[in-house]
Amino acid sequence: MRFVIGFLFILLQVGSILYARFTPERFFCWAPYDTHVKFEVFVTIDERILTKQETFERYQYKIEGWEQRSIHNIFSLISQYERTYGKQDNAQVLTLYSINNHQEKEWRFEHD
CATH class of the missing domain: 1.20.5 (Single alpha-helices involved in coiled-coils or other helix-helix interfaces)
Structure with missing residues (x-):
């Protein structure tokens, strides 16, 4: 047994x-972290851009800096919040990020 x-x-x-x-x-x-991501999150609600502090309080996670894990963890965190608690806010979320110092990309949260 x-x-x-x-x-x-x-x-x-x-x-x-x-x-x-x-x-x-x-x-x-369990593989070692092989990517480093520099990112910054911007949130707009009713044509007003939230401050960094307001954005931090919204997601309860850092909204800029370096992330040693996959950027998709941050995308997942934002998406989960916006599909549940923030659903009524109809927020526009833009994340600018660069993986391993390569060209900067952008990701936007899309409402369903």
Whole structure:
């Protein structure tokens, strides 16, 4: 019985790692962080741009700086908030980011 439990535990771990390798967020990936992202988030509600402090309070996460994990973690955090608590605000969210000091890109939250 112990062997079966141990085998299932190892199998679950391997399955989680394999799953993480094929998702952009990579929450369960145990590989070293191989990307560094510089980013900044801008939020506009009713044509008013929120201050950095207001944006921080909105997401309860840093809104600019360096991130050692995938930028998709931040996209996921913003999307989850905007689809739930912030749904009625109809906010426009722009994130400017650069992965490993390459060309700057932008990501915008799209309302459903």
